[in-house]
Amino acid sequence: MARGAGPQIAVLALLSLVIVVITAAVIVLGGFAQDDKGDSPPFIMLVWRSFMHEIDTGNLGGDNGGWPFLLLMLFATLGGIFVLSAFIGILNTFLSERLANLRKGRSLVVENGHTVILGWTPKVHTLLSELAEANANKPKACVVILADVDKATMDDEVRTRLPRKMKVVTRTGDPMSVRDLEIVNLPGAKSIIVMSPERDDKGEPLPPHHADTIVLKTLLAVGKLQPDGGRFHVVAELQDEKILAVARMVVGEEAALLLGPPLVSRLLVHTGRFSGLSAVFTELLDFGGSEIYIQPEPKLVGRTFREALALYDDSAPIGVLTAGNQLLLPPKFNYALAPGDQIIAISEDDDTVIVNGRPTPIREELLATEEPPPKKRAEKQLILGTNERLGLVLRELAPYAALGSQTLVVGENGTLGEAVAAATRTLFPHLNATFRRGDMSDRALLDALNVTSYEHILVLAESAGRSHDVADARTMVTLLHLRDIMRRAGKSVPVTTEILDVQNRELAAVAEADDFVVSNNLVALMVAQLSENEHLVRVFDELLTYGGHDLRIRPAATYVAPGSDVDMYQVVEAAARRNEVFIGYRLAVHAKDPTRQFGVVVNPTKHVRLTLDPADQIIVLTQV
Numbered sequence: 001m002a003r004g005a006g007p008q009i010a011v012l013a014l015l016s017l018v019i020v021v022i023t024a025a026v027i028v029l030g031g032f033a034q035d036d037k038g039d040s041p042p043f044i045m046l047v048w049r050s051f052m053h054e055i056d057t058g059n060l061g062g063d064n065g066g067w068p069f070l071l072l073m074l075f076a077t078l079g080g081i082f083v084l085s086a087f088i089g090i091l092n093t094f095l096s097e098r099l100a101n102l103r104k105g106r107s108l109v110v111e112n113g114h115t116v117i118l119g120w121t122p123k124v125h126t127l128l129s130e131l132a133e134a135n136a137n138k139p140k141a142c143v144v145i146l147a148d149v150d151k152a153t154m155d156d157e158v159r160t161r162l163p164r165k166m167k168v169v170t171r172t173g174d175p176m177s178v179r180d181l182e183i184v185n186l187p188g189a190k191s192i193i194v195m196s197p198e199r200d201d202k203g204e205p206l207p208p209h210h211a212d213t214i215v216l217k218t219l220l221a222v223g224k225l226q227p228d229g230g231r232f233h234v235v236a237e238l239q240d241e242k243i244l245a246v247a248r249m250v251v252g253e254e255a256a257l258l259l260g261p262p263l264v265s266r267l268l269v270h271t272g273r274f275s276g277l278s279a280v281f282t283e284l285l286d287f288g289g290s291e292i293y294i295q296p297e298p299k300l301v302g303r304t305f306r307e308a309l310a311l312y313d314d315s316a317p318i319g320v321l322t323a324g325n326q327l328l329l330p331p332k333f334n335y336a337l338a339p340g341d342q343i344i345a346i347s348e349d350d351d352t353v354i355v356n357g358r359p360t361p362i363r364e365e366l367l368a369t370e371e372p373p374p375k376k377r378a379e380k381q382l383i384l385g386t387n388e389r390l391g392l393v394l395r396e397l398a399p400y401a402a403l404g405s406q407t408l409v410v411g412e413n414g415t416l417g418e419a420v421a422a423a424t425r426t427l428f429p430h431l432n433a434t435f436r437r438g439d440m441s442d443r444a445l446l447d448a449l450n451v452t453s454y455e456h457i458l459v460l461a462e463s464a465g466r467s468h469d470v471a472d473a474r475t476m477v478t479l480l481h482l483r484d485i486m487r488r489a490g491k492s493v494p495v496t497t498e499i500l501d502v503q504n505r506e507l508a509a510v511a512e513a514d515d516f517v518v519s520n521n522l523v524a525l526m527v528a529q530l531s532e533n534e535h536l537v538r539v540f541d542e543l544l545t546y547g548g549h550d551l552r553i554r555p556a557a558t559y560v561a562p563g564s565d566v567d568m569y570q571v572v573e574a575a576a577r578r579n580e581v582f583i584g585y586r587l588a589v590h591a592k593d594p595t596r597q598f599g600v601v602v603n604p605t606k607h608v609r610l611t612l613d614p615a616d617q618i619i620v621l622t623q624v
Contacts, residue, residue, distance in 0.1 A: 005090050005091070005093070005094035008090045009087065009090060012083050012086055012087050012090070015079075015083060016051075016054060016079070016080070016083045019050075019054060019075075019076055019079035019080070019083070020047055020050040020051045020054060020076065021047065023046075023050040023072050023073070023075060023076040024043055024046035024047040024049075024050050025043075026072055027046050027050075027069060027072055028043050028046060030068060032068045032069040032072065049073075050073070050076045051076075053073050053076040053077045053080065054076050054077065054079060054080030054083065055080055055084065056080075106171070106172065106173070106183065107171075107183070108182075108183055108185070109144050109169055109171065109183060109184045109185045110185070111142045111144065111167075111169065111185065111188070112185070112188035113140075113142075113188065113189075113190050114141075114142040114143060114144050114169075114185075114188070114189055114190060115131060115141075115142070115143045115144070115189065115190055115191050115192075115193065115531060116143075116144045116145075116146065116184050116186060116189045116191070116192045116193065117143060117144070117145045117146070117147075117193045117195065118146050118147070118175035118181075118192065118193065118194045118195065118218055118222075119147055119175055119194060119195035119196070119197055119218070120145065120147035120148075120149045120154065120195070121195050121196070121197060121198050122198065122468075122501075122520060123195060123520050123521075123523060123524040123527075124145070124195065124524075125157070125161040125162070126520075126521050126524035126525065126528075127193070127195075127524045127527060127528050128143060128158065128161075128162050128166070128168065129161075129162065130286060130287050130524065130525060130528035130529075131143055131166070131528055131531070132162065132165070132166040133286070133287035133288055134287040134528065134532050135166065140167075141166055141167065142166075142167040142168075142169060143166065143167070143168050143169070144168075144169045144170075144171065144184045144185075144189070145158075145168065145169070145170045145171065146171045146172075146173050146175055146180065146181070146183065146184045147170075147172070147173075147175065148172065148173065148174050148175070149172065150172060151170050151171065151172045154170040154172075155170055158170065171183050171184055175194070175218045175221065176214065176217040176218050176220075176221050177221060178221050178224045178225065181221055181222065181224075181225055182225065186222065186225050186226075186232060187225065187227055189232070190233065191232075191233040191234075191235060191531040191532070192222060192232050192233065192234045192235070193235045193236075193527055193531050194215055194218050194219060194222070194234065194235070194236040194237065195237055195527075196211045196212070196214075196215055196236075196237040196238060196239055196260065197211050197214055197215075198211070205463075205464075208239035208240045208261070208388070209239075209240055209243070211239050212238050212239050212240050212243040212247075215236055215237065215238060215243075215247070216243065216246065216247060216250060218236075219234070219236060219247060219250045219251050220250055222234065222251075223250055223251065231252065231254060233255075233256075233531075233534055234251050234255040234256070235255070235256045235257075235258065235527055235530045235531045235534075236251070236255065236256075236257050236258070237258050237260055237523060237527060238257055238258065238259050238260070239259070239260055239261055240259075241259055241262065244257060244259065254534065255534075256530040256531075256534045256536075256537040257537075258523070258526055258527060258530065258537065260523045261388065261389050261392055262392055262396075263522065263523060263526060263544065264389060264498075264517065264519040264522060264523065265389050265392035265393045265395075265396050266396050266544040266545075267281060267517050267522060267544070268389070268393055268396075268458060268460075268496060268498060268517050269393060269396040269397050269400070269458075270544070270550075270551070271496045271517055272381075272397075272456050272457075272458045272494070272496040273400060273456060274551075274552060274553045275494045275496070275553070275591075276553050276586045276591070276598060276599070276600055276617065276619075277551060277553060278496075278517050279586075279597045279598045279599075279600040280551060280553075280583070280584070280600055280602055280619055281522070281551075282522070282525070282597075283597065283600065283602040284346065284602065285522065285525035285526055285528075285529055286525050286528075287528070287529075289348065289602065290316075290346050290347060290348050290602050290603040291346070291347070291348075291529065292318070292344065292345070292346055292529075292536060292539055293344075293345055293346075293347055293349075293350045293353050293533075294321055294342050294343070294344050294533065294535050294536075294539075295342060295343055295345065295350065295353045296340075296341075296342045296343075297337075297342070297343050297353075297355060298339075299311075299355045300337045300341075300343060300355070301337055301338065301339055301341075302336060302337065303336065303337055304333065304334050304335060304336050304337075305317070305320065305330060305331050305332070305333055305334075305335045305337070306333040306334065306576055308337070308343065309572050309576055309581065309582070310357050310359040310569060310572060310573075310606075311355050311357040311359075312345065312353075312354075312355065312356065312357050312606075313356045313357045313358055313605060313606050313607055314347060314348070314352050314354070314356060314603075314605055314606075315345040315346060315347035315352060315353050315354075315603065316345060316346040316347070316581070316582065316583055316584075316602075316603045317330075317343055317344065317345045317581070318330055318344055318345065318346060318581050318583070318621055319331065319343075319344035319539070320335065320337060320341050320342065320343060320344060321341070321342040321344060321535065322338070322340070322341050323338060323339065323340025323341055327344075327535075327538050327539065327542065329344065329539060329542045329543070329549055329621075330549065330581050330621060333576065333579060344539060346583065346602060346603045347603065348603070357569075357606070358607055359569045359606075360567055360569050360570070360607070362569075362570065362573050363566075363570065365561070366560055366561055366564045366566050366570050367559070367560060367561070367570065367573070367574045367577075368557055368558060368559055368560055368561055368574065376400065376401070376402040377402050378401075378402045378403065378404035378405045378406075379401060379402070379405050379406075379455045379456065380405070380406045380407075380408075380453060380454045380455050381397070381401075381405065381406070381407045381408070381454060381455065381456045381457075381458070382407075382408050382410070382449065382451060382454040382456070382457045382458070383407065383408070383409045383410070383411075383457075383458045383460065384410050384411070384440040384457065384458070384459045384460065384478060385410075385411050385440050385459055385460030385461060385462045385475070385478075385498075386409065386411030386412065386413040386416050386417045386420075386460065386462060387413075387460050387461060387462055387463060387464065388416075389460065390409065390411075390416065390417070390420045390460065391420045391423065391424070393458070393460070394407070394409075394420065394424045394428070394431065394433060395424075395427075395428075397431065398424075398427075398428040398430070398431055401428075401430060401431050402430065403430045404430070404432075405430060405431055405432060406432050406434075407424075407431045407432060407433045407434070408433075408434055408435075408436065408449075408454075409421055409433065409434070409435045409436070410435075410436045410437075410438050410440055410445070410449065411435075411437070411438070411440060411460075411462060412437070412438070412439055412440070412462060413462070413464065414435075414437040417435040417437065418435050420433075420435070421433045421434055421435035440459070440462070440474075440478045441474050441477045441478045441481070443481050446478070446481050446482065446485060447485065451482060451485055451486070451493065452485065452486060452489045452491040452493055454493055455493065455494075456493070456494055456496075457482065457493055457494070457495045457496070458495075458496050458498075459475055459478055459479060459482075459495065459496070459497040459498060460498050461475050461498045461499065461500050461519070462474065462475075463500060468500040468501040468520075469501060471500055472499055472500055472501055475497055475498070475499065479495065479497055482495055483495075496517065497517070498517050498519055499517065499519070500519060500520060501520070526540065543621075549621055549622060549623050550621070550622065550623075551583065551619065551620070551621055552619070552620055552621075552622050553586060553617045553618070553619050554617060554618055554620065555614070555616075555617055555618075556585065556612040556613070556614070556616040556617055556618050557614055558618070559571055559574035559575060559618050560574055560612060562612070562613065562614040563611060563612075563613065563614070564611065564612065565609055565610070565611045566609065566610065566611075566612065567606060567607055567608065567609045567610070568582065568604055568605070568606035568607075568608065568610070569606050569607070571585070571618060572606065575618070575620050578620075578622070579622070579623065580620040580621060580622040581620060581621040581622075582618065582619075582620055583602060583603070583619040583620060583621055584600065584601050584602040584603060584604055584618075584619040585600075585601055585604065585610070585612065585616060585617065585618050585619060586598075586599045586600045586601070586616065586617040586618075586619065587599040587601070587613075587616050588613060588615035588616050588617070589613075600619070602619065
């Protein structure tokens with residue numbers, strides 16, 4: 001009975017055979033049955049008649065013969081009733097168990113070419129939306145999720161939160177278990193995404209090293225199923241830089257490993273210094289508008305990179321991936337593309353990265369001669385809020401600050417704030433970092449800080465011991481106070497705000513945020529991009545690392561004469577003369593409108609004409 005339905009059915013079949021054979025043997029030995037000629041029927045015929053009585057009780061009513069024969073047939077019929085009843089019960093139990101297993105998500109996945117997500121976090125919903133957008137032109141696209149969460153719960157959330165139709169298969173299991181991983185058919189998957197868990201079984205936040213331990217164990221389990229001589233396309237999210245080298249040992253150099261906190265910290269610093277950059281990075285990271293693609297283009301062989309800038313009307317070249325797998329972002333403008341080189345371009349889709357440029361003659365009178373602002377100068381910066389990213393934020397801020405700068409950190413976590421400020425003064429004395437304990441949402445404290453005397457303000461979400469909604473609500477209260485103080489003083493200071501939940505982004509618009517970073521959302525967007533193209537991890541590393549080439553937003557008057565009616569080919573030329581690559585522009589009239597991407601337009605069609613006002617800005621890729 002403990003061995004399941006198969007052995008149970010076999011036992012019933014054996015019992016049925018015993019009943020049939022005993023019945024037929026007794027009839028033959030006793031001579032209880034005779035045919036029309038008075039002869040005893042063959043033994044095999046009596047076996048058949050006994051079997052018919054066993055499976056069909058109605059046969060008993062048509063029997064002819066003496067009482068011994070009828071009683072023996074009754075014995076076979078009663079045995080058959082027992083056997084069939086037990087058989088139906090076994091089948092019912094077996095089917096119920098199978099259906100229960102299907103509901104629990106324990107059946108094997110038969111899809112191929114699917115994307116596997118290991119783990120269940122709040123970022124999964126953004127990730128699914130982006131994958132649905134990326135695979136909108138693939139009707140058979142499928143995503144498989146394996147997590148230690150009830151299948152019904154995952155299915156309900158996917159149904160309610162996924163805006164675009166896409167096949168999503170959920171399975172319940174432990175991603176750290178090799179046996180459970182076999183359910184999702186990893187060898188047939190297009191890519192494997194390992195999400196970093198945010199909370200434990202009790203709902204408490206997981207420390208970064210605990211989360212990374214789970215990710216590492218998952219990567220080890222995935223490696224056990226990797227075929228000999230092959231490799232999986234793995235994208236994994238990590239929290240601690242110290243774990244990165246260990247993770248490389250597990251999955252190899254080819255895997256796309258993403259460090260979430262440094263990514264968010266870099267974006268916070270970038271957008272804190274250059275308002276509008278978060279909208280630029282969001283545009284590049286999501287699949288709703290223009291993204292970064294890497295495509296071969298034989299027509300460019302022998303052409304210089306500067307010539308290539310004007311050979312695309314619907315795309316914006318930003319670099320080259322050489323035949324030797326060297327990333328040039330961008331290359332020198334006189335670099336001639338060789339056979340096997342691939343162009344790195346910003347475009348709406350991979351099939352729109354085509355050579356279709358129609359450059360117009362350059363009009364010298366439209367090009368400006370104004371010099372760009374100096375790269376570094378002493379600044380006063382205010383950071384409101386303390387969280388686990390504070391140290392990384394100050395580290396990323398250090399290369400941009402000149403000697404004599406002042407950096408004040410205000411937050412409720414005095415232990416963390418004092419320790420980070422002290423460490424920063426040792427490592428980066430030119431930042432002159434100091435800490436003051438207090439509630440950043442307290443109006444009296446903000447009034448005492450004289451916030452209008454600072455050149456940049458960065459508001460970090462204080463989420464320790466709070467839900468994301470509560471933390472975002474406190475952030476918005478702080479932002480509202482800052483705006484009121486500035487209005488009363490008649491001054492304006494750029495404020496960059498960190499938001500934890502993408503559903504609260506509308507609040508930032510209500511509170512008139514200059515710029516904001518939805519931290520969890522950006523990590524999910526990056527993971528989705530890397531799952532589609534593993535080479536992009538190197539591209540974004542270059543864009544987000546100080547010291548190479550970086551995205552900047554600068555006054556339009558630095559490139560073209562204010563108020564000029566120009567097409568984008570003129571701006572491309574103006575930027576190229578400064579060894580910069582034109583990416584897009586930002587219109588000041590829409591700078592507060594979230595429905596217009598805060599005025600940011602990435603990869604505009606170059607032949608379209610536009611009048612740029614003095615307050616408008618140009619987005620370029622330039623050397624820092």
